[in-house]
Amino acid sequence: MSLIAGRKRRMGDEDAEQQSKRMKLTYGDYTIGWVAALPEEYAAAEAMLDEIHEDIPRSRGDPNTYTFGRIGGHNVVIAGLPSDGYGTVNAATVANNMHRTFPSVEDFLVVGIAGGTGLTKNADVRLGDIVVGDQVIQYDLRKELHDQKFQTKAFPLRPSERLRTALTKLKSTHLKDGSKVPTLICEMVAENPKMKSFANRRSLKDFLFHDTYNHPELNNTCDNCDRSKLVKRKRRETNDPKIYYGVIASGNSLIKSPEKRRELVEQFQALCIEMEGAGIIESHRSLVIRSICDYADSHKNKSWQPYAAAAAAAFAKELILAMPISEDQASKMGTCIAGGSDYSQLMNSS
Protein backbone atom coordinates (compact mmCIF):
# COMPACT_ATOMS: atom_id res chain seq x y z
CA MET A 1 0.00 0.00 0.00
CA SER A 2 1.27 3.48 -0.61
CA LEU A 3 -0.75 6.63 0.15
CA ILE A 4 -3.49 7.43 2.78
CA ALA A 5 -3.90 8.76 6.11
CA GLY A 6 -6.61 11.16 6.45
CA ARG A 7 -8.79 12.03 9.30
CA LYS A 8 -11.01 9.94 11.48
CA ARG A 9 -14.03 11.51 12.97
CA ARG A 10 -14.71 11.14 16.67
CA MET A 11 -11.01 11.48 17.32
CA GLY A 12 -9.04 14.00 19.29
CA ASP A 13 -5.92 15.75 18.04
CA GLU A 14 -3.65 13.07 19.44
CA ASP A 15 -5.57 10.40 17.59
CA ALA A 16 -5.49 12.49 14.44
CA GLU A 17 -1.73 12.80 14.74
CA GLN A 18 -1.44 9.07 15.19
CA GLN A 19 -3.70 8.63 12.19
CA SER A 20 -1.38 10.67 10.02
CA LYS A 21 1.20 7.90 10.38
CA ARG A 22 -1.09 5.26 9.00
CA MET A 23 -0.81 3.33 5.76
CA LYS A 24 -1.30 4.84 2.37
CA LEU A 25 -3.66 3.48 -0.26
CA THR A 26 -3.43 3.13 -4.01
CA TYR A 27 -6.04 2.83 -6.75
CA GLY A 28 -5.97 -0.94 -6.41
CA ASP A 29 -6.99 -0.85 -2.76
CA TYR A 30 -10.53 0.40 -3.39
CA THR A 31 -13.16 -2.27 -3.88
CA ILE A 32 -16.48 -0.44 -3.64
CA GLY A 33 -17.53 2.36 -5.99
CA TRP A 34 -20.29 4.73 -4.88
CA VAL A 35 -21.91 7.05 -7.43
CA ALA A 36 -23.87 10.10 -6.24
CA ALA A 37 -25.48 12.51 -8.68
CA LEU A 38 -26.37 15.62 -6.66
CA PRO A 39 -24.32 17.60 -4.10
CA GLU A 40 -26.78 16.54 -1.36
CA GLU A 41 -26.24 12.90 -2.27
CA TYR A 42 -22.47 13.36 -2.38
CA ALA A 43 -22.42 15.10 1.02
CA ALA A 44 -24.46 12.27 2.56
CA ALA A 45 -22.12 9.70 1.02
CA GLU A 46 -19.03 11.43 2.42
CA ALA A 47 -20.67 11.81 5.82
CA MET A 48 -21.27 8.05 6.00
CA LEU A 49 -17.55 7.27 5.72
CA ASP A 50 -15.91 6.06 8.92
CA GLU A 51 -12.70 7.63 7.72
CA ILE A 52 -11.75 9.92 4.85
CA HIS A 53 -8.47 9.12 3.12
CA GLU A 54 -6.09 11.50 1.46
CA ASP A 55 -6.63 12.18 -2.21
CA ILE A 56 -4.78 10.14 -4.81
CA PRO A 57 -3.34 12.08 -7.78
CA ARG A 58 -5.66 12.19 -10.76
CA SER A 59 -5.28 9.34 -13.22
CA ARG A 60 -4.52 10.45 -16.78
CA GLY A 61 -7.68 10.62 -18.87
CA ASP A 62 -10.08 10.33 -15.93
CA PRO A 63 -12.07 13.58 -15.43
CA ASN A 64 -13.85 12.29 -12.30
CA THR A 65 -13.25 13.93 -8.92
CA TYR A 66 -13.26 11.43 -6.08
CA THR A 67 -13.53 11.16 -2.34
CA PHE A 68 -11.68 8.23 -0.80
CA GLY A 69 -12.50 6.57 2.48
CA ARG A 70 -13.43 3.52 4.49
CA ILE A 71 -16.63 1.98 5.78
CA GLY A 72 -16.00 -0.95 8.12
CA GLY A 73 -13.39 -3.14 6.42
CA HIS A 74 -14.09 -1.81 2.93
CA ASN A 75 -12.26 0.94 1.10
CA VAL A 76 -14.82 3.03 -0.75
CA VAL A 77 -14.37 5.53 -3.57
CA ILE A 78 -17.12 8.09 -4.19
CA ALA A 79 -17.71 9.95 -7.46
CA GLY A 80 -20.28 12.57 -8.39
CA LEU A 81 -21.81 13.45 -11.74
CA PRO A 82 -20.69 16.66 -13.49
CA SER A 83 -22.38 19.75 -12.07
CA ASP A 84 -25.81 20.10 -13.70
CA GLY A 85 -25.18 16.87 -15.59
CA TYR A 86 -27.62 14.08 -15.03
CA GLY A 87 -29.13 11.19 -16.88
CA THR A 88 -28.06 7.68 -17.75
CA VAL A 89 -25.27 8.64 -20.17
CA ASN A 90 -23.49 10.92 -17.67
CA ALA A 91 -23.86 8.24 -15.01
CA ALA A 92 -22.45 5.54 -17.30
CA THR A 93 -19.46 7.76 -18.20
CA VAL A 94 -18.64 8.43 -14.54
CA ALA A 95 -18.87 4.73 -13.66
CA ASN A 96 -16.79 3.65 -16.66
CA ASN A 97 -14.04 6.15 -15.79
CA MET A 98 -14.12 4.96 -12.18
CA HIS A 99 -13.84 1.34 -13.23
CA ARG A 100 -10.87 2.08 -15.49
CA THR A 101 -9.02 3.97 -12.75
CA PHE A 102 -9.93 1.56 -9.94
CA PRO A 103 -9.58 -1.94 -11.39
CA SER A 104 -10.32 -3.56 -8.03
CA VAL A 105 -13.75 -1.96 -7.69
CA GLU A 106 -16.12 -4.89 -8.05
CA ASP A 107 -19.24 -3.55 -6.40
CA PHE A 108 -20.93 -0.40 -7.64
CA LEU A 109 -23.63 1.37 -5.67
CA VAL A 110 -25.80 4.12 -7.16
CA VAL A 111 -27.19 6.00 -4.20
CA GLY A 112 -29.52 8.96 -3.88
CA ILE A 113 -33.00 10.35 -4.30
CA ALA A 114 -35.95 9.45 -6.53
CA GLY A 115 -39.58 10.17 -7.24
CA GLY A 116 -41.88 7.62 -5.61
CA THR A 117 -44.94 6.06 -7.19
CA GLY A 118 -47.04 6.52 -4.04
CA LEU A 119 -49.97 4.33 -3.08
CA THR A 120 -50.53 1.51 -5.56
CA LYS A 121 -52.04 -1.98 -5.52
CA ASN A 122 -48.74 -3.46 -4.40
CA ALA A 123 -47.05 -0.81 -2.27
CA ASP A 124 -47.47 2.34 -0.23
CA VAL A 125 -44.22 4.16 -0.95
CA ARG A 126 -43.94 7.42 1.00
CA LEU A 127 -41.51 10.32 1.20
CA GLY A 128 -38.33 9.27 2.96
CA ASP A 129 -38.91 5.56 2.28
CA ILE A 130 -36.07 3.58 0.76
CA VAL A 131 -36.33 1.62 -2.49
CA VAL A 132 -33.66 -0.95 -3.28
CA GLY A 133 -33.48 -1.98 -6.93
CA ASP A 134 -33.85 -5.74 -7.19
CA GLN A 135 -34.46 -4.81 -10.80
CA VAL A 136 -33.85 -1.66 -12.83
CA ILE A 137 -35.74 -0.99 -16.05
CA GLN A 138 -34.81 1.67 -18.57
CA TYR A 139 -38.40 2.56 -19.34
CA ASP A 140 -37.59 4.99 -22.17
CA LEU A 141 -35.87 2.33 -24.26
CA ARG A 142 -38.59 1.82 -26.83
CA LYS A 143 -39.45 1.61 -30.48
CA GLU A 144 -41.61 4.49 -31.73
CA LEU A 145 -44.40 3.33 -34.06
CA HIS A 146 -47.00 5.15 -36.14
CA ASP A 147 -49.89 7.15 -34.58
CA GLN A 148 -47.82 7.92 -31.47
CA LYS A 149 -47.81 4.23 -30.54
CA PHE A 150 -44.65 2.61 -29.25
CA GLN A 151 -43.26 -0.76 -28.35
CA THR A 152 -41.28 -1.11 -25.14
CA LYS A 153 -37.84 -2.63 -25.56
CA ALA A 154 -36.92 -2.34 -21.90
CA PHE A 155 -35.92 -5.41 -19.97
CA PRO A 156 -35.12 -5.78 -16.27
CA LEU A 157 -31.48 -5.59 -15.19
CA ARG A 158 -30.33 -7.06 -11.89
CA PRO A 159 -27.42 -6.34 -9.57
CA SER A 160 -24.54 -8.80 -9.23
CA GLU A 161 -24.92 -12.05 -7.33
CA ARG A 162 -22.50 -10.75 -4.72
CA LEU A 163 -24.65 -7.70 -4.04
CA ARG A 164 -27.82 -9.78 -4.01
CA THR A 165 -26.43 -12.25 -1.45
CA ALA A 166 -25.37 -9.29 0.71
CA LEU A 167 -28.94 -8.02 0.47
CA THR A 168 -30.26 -11.39 1.65
CA LYS A 169 -28.04 -11.20 4.69
CA LEU A 170 -29.07 -7.61 5.42
CA LYS A 171 -32.78 -8.44 5.03
CA SER A 172 -32.35 -11.24 7.54
CA THR A 173 -30.66 -8.85 9.98
CA HIS A 174 -33.54 -6.42 9.55
CA LEU A 175 -36.03 -9.19 10.37
CA LYS A 176 -34.16 -9.93 13.59
CA ASP A 177 -32.97 -6.53 14.72
CA GLY A 178 -34.56 -3.87 12.48
CA SER A 179 -32.69 -1.40 10.29
CA LYS A 180 -29.91 0.86 11.53
CA VAL A 181 -30.82 3.59 9.03
CA PRO A 182 -32.39 5.97 11.63
CA THR A 183 -29.40 5.53 13.94
CA LEU A 184 -26.90 6.09 11.13
CA ILE A 185 -28.67 9.33 10.13
CA CYS A 186 -28.54 10.58 13.73
CA GLU A 187 -24.85 9.70 14.01
CA MET A 188 -24.16 11.46 10.72
CA VAL A 189 -25.69 14.70 12.00
CA ALA A 190 -23.99 14.40 15.40
CA GLU A 191 -20.65 14.23 13.59
CA ASN A 192 -21.58 16.86 10.99
CA PRO A 193 -23.72 19.50 12.76
CA LYS A 194 -24.07 21.61 9.62
CA MET A 195 -26.04 18.75 8.07
CA LYS A 196 -28.95 19.16 10.51
CA SER A 197 -31.42 19.62 7.65
CA PHE A 198 -30.53 16.11 6.46
CA ALA A 199 -32.20 14.62 9.54
CA ASN A 200 -34.95 17.16 9.96
CA ARG A 201 -37.78 14.80 9.06
CA ARG A 202 -40.33 16.01 11.58
CA SER A 203 -40.64 19.45 9.98
CA LEU A 204 -41.40 17.93 6.58
CA LYS A 205 -44.91 17.26 5.31
CA ASP A 206 -45.83 14.28 3.17
CA PHE A 207 -48.60 15.21 0.73
CA LEU A 208 -49.70 12.73 -1.93
CA PHE A 209 -52.41 14.32 -4.07
CA HIS A 210 -54.81 12.59 -6.42
CA ASP A 211 -53.58 12.27 -10.00
CA THR A 212 -56.11 14.78 -11.28
CA TYR A 213 -55.21 17.62 -8.89
CA ASN A 214 -52.33 19.74 -10.18
CA HIS A 215 -50.17 22.11 -8.19
CA PRO A 216 -50.96 25.84 -8.76
CA GLU A 217 -48.06 27.07 -10.88
CA LEU A 218 -47.32 30.24 -8.92
CA ASN A 219 -47.04 28.54 -5.50
CA ASN A 220 -43.59 27.48 -4.33
CA THR A 221 -44.85 25.03 -1.72
CA CYS A 222 -47.91 22.84 -1.21
CA ASP A 223 -48.98 24.78 1.89
CA ASN A 224 -51.97 26.21 0.03
CA CYS A 225 -52.79 23.12 -2.00
CA ASP A 226 -56.27 21.67 -1.46
CA ARG A 227 -56.04 19.08 1.33
CA SER A 228 -59.37 17.57 0.30
CA LYS A 229 -57.50 16.26 -2.76
CA LEU A 230 -55.05 14.22 -0.71
CA VAL A 231 -54.92 10.46 -1.18
CA LYS A 232 -56.07 8.79 2.02
CA ARG A 233 -53.39 6.61 3.53
CA LYS A 234 -53.16 4.69 6.77
CA ARG A 235 -51.29 6.33 9.61
CA ARG A 236 -47.95 4.68 10.24
CA GLU A 237 -46.79 3.76 13.71
CA THR A 238 -43.35 5.18 13.13
CA ASN A 239 -41.68 7.88 11.04
CA ASP A 240 -38.74 5.62 10.28
CA PRO A 241 -38.25 4.92 6.58
CA LYS A 242 -39.84 1.75 5.28
CA ILE A 243 -37.59 -0.29 3.00
CA TYR A 244 -38.95 -1.68 -0.26
CA TYR A 245 -37.20 -4.09 -2.61
CA GLY A 246 -38.41 -4.14 -6.18
CA VAL A 247 -38.44 -2.42 -9.55
CA ILE A 248 -36.84 0.97 -10.16
CA ALA A 249 -37.78 2.74 -13.39
CA SER A 250 -34.82 4.63 -14.82
CA GLY A 251 -34.75 7.02 -17.76
CA ASN A 252 -33.54 10.34 -19.08
CA SER A 253 -36.61 12.49 -18.42
CA LEU A 254 -37.40 14.46 -15.30
CA ILE A 255 -40.91 13.19 -14.58
CA LYS A 256 -43.52 15.57 -13.15
CA SER A 257 -46.52 13.71 -14.48
CA PRO A 258 -48.96 11.55 -12.50
CA GLU A 259 -50.05 9.98 -15.81
CA LYS A 260 -46.52 8.82 -16.56
CA ARG A 261 -46.13 7.67 -12.97
CA ARG A 262 -49.28 5.55 -13.30
CA GLU A 263 -48.09 4.17 -16.62
CA LEU A 264 -44.79 3.03 -15.06
CA VAL A 265 -46.63 1.34 -12.20
CA GLU A 266 -49.03 -0.45 -14.52
CA GLN A 267 -46.36 -1.48 -17.01
CA PHE A 268 -43.48 -2.41 -14.69
CA GLN A 269 -44.80 -2.29 -11.09
CA ALA A 270 -42.21 0.46 -10.54
CA LEU A 271 -41.73 1.65 -6.96
CA CYS A 272 -39.80 4.76 -7.92
CA ILE A 273 -38.43 6.72 -10.88
CA GLU A 274 -34.88 8.02 -11.26
CA MET A 275 -32.36 9.09 -13.89
CA GLU A 276 -29.03 7.32 -13.42
CA GLY A 277 -29.32 3.66 -12.44
CA ALA A 278 -29.92 2.21 -15.90
CA GLY A 279 -26.73 3.83 -17.18
CA ILE A 280 -24.58 1.93 -14.69
CA ILE A 281 -26.28 -1.38 -13.99
CA GLU A 282 -25.97 -2.75 -17.50
CA SER A 283 -22.16 -2.64 -17.52
CA HIS A 284 -21.41 -2.90 -13.83
CA ARG A 285 -24.26 -4.97 -12.30
CA SER A 286 -24.67 -2.21 -9.73
CA LEU A 287 -27.19 -1.90 -6.92
CA VAL A 288 -29.41 1.17 -7.11
CA ILE A 289 -30.49 2.49 -3.71
CA ARG A 290 -33.00 5.33 -3.66
CA SER A 291 -34.98 7.24 -1.10
CA ILE A 292 -38.14 9.07 -2.05
CA CYS A 293 -38.09 12.89 -2.14
CA ASP A 294 -41.24 13.58 -4.18
CA TYR A 295 -44.03 11.82 -6.08
CA ALA A 296 -42.89 12.70 -9.62
CA ASP A 297 -45.89 14.98 -10.13
CA SER A 298 -46.54 18.74 -10.39
CA HIS A 299 -46.28 19.10 -6.58
CA LYS A 300 -42.63 18.06 -6.75
CA ASN A 301 -40.32 20.29 -4.70
CA LYS A 302 -36.90 19.96 -3.12
CA SER A 303 -37.75 20.03 0.59
CA TRP A 304 -37.31 16.28 1.14
CA GLN A 305 -34.08 15.99 -0.85
CA PRO A 306 -31.58 16.25 2.04
CA TYR A 307 -33.43 13.74 4.23
CA ALA A 308 -33.92 11.33 1.33
CA ALA A 309 -30.23 11.63 0.39
CA ALA A 310 -29.28 10.78 3.98
CA ALA A 311 -31.68 7.82 4.18
CA ALA A 312 -30.36 6.29 0.96
CA ALA A 313 -26.74 6.82 2.04
CA ALA A 314 -27.45 5.28 5.45
CA PHE A 315 -28.90 2.17 3.81
CA ALA A 316 -25.84 1.96 1.55
CA LYS A 317 -23.59 2.09 4.60
CA GLU A 318 -25.62 -0.58 6.36
CA LEU A 319 -25.28 -2.81 3.31
CA ILE A 320 -21.53 -2.23 3.01
CA LEU A 321 -21.12 -3.16 6.67
CA ALA A 322 -22.97 -6.42 5.93
CA MET A 323 -20.68 -7.31 3.01
CA PRO A 324 -17.78 -9.69 3.66
CA ILE A 325 -14.32 -8.42 2.87
CA SER A 326 -12.42 -10.22 0.12
CA GLU A 327 -9.47 -12.55 0.64
CA ASP A 328 -7.21 -9.87 -0.90
CA GLN A 329 -8.38 -7.29 1.61
CA ALA A 330 -7.99 -9.76 4.47
CA SER A 331 -4.42 -10.57 3.44
CA LYS A 332 -3.57 -6.85 3.12
CA MET A 333 -4.96 -6.30 6.59
CA GLY A 334 -2.85 -9.21 7.83
CA THR A 335 0.23 -7.61 6.28
CA CYS A 336 -0.56 -4.29 7.91
CA ILE A 337 -1.07 -5.84 11.32
CA ALA A 338 2.09 -7.94 10.97
CA GLY A 339 3.91 -4.81 9.89
CA GLY A 340 2.97 -2.99 13.05
CA SER A 341 0.10 -0.94 11.64
CA ASP A 342 -2.83 -0.22 13.92
CA TYR A 343 -5.27 -1.13 11.19
CA SER A 344 -6.97 -3.69 13.42
CA GLN A 345 -7.71 -0.90 15.87
CA LEU A 346 -9.01 1.18 13.01
CA MET A 347 -11.35 -1.64 12.00
CA ASN A 348 -12.72 -1.99 15.50
CA SER A 349 -13.32 1.70 15.91
CA SER A 350 -16.09 1.93 13.35
Ligand SMILES: [Zn+2]
Ligand atom coordinates in the same frame (compact mmCIF):
# COMPACT_ATOMS: atom_id res chain seq x y z
ZN1 LIG B 1 -48.86 21.29 -4.36
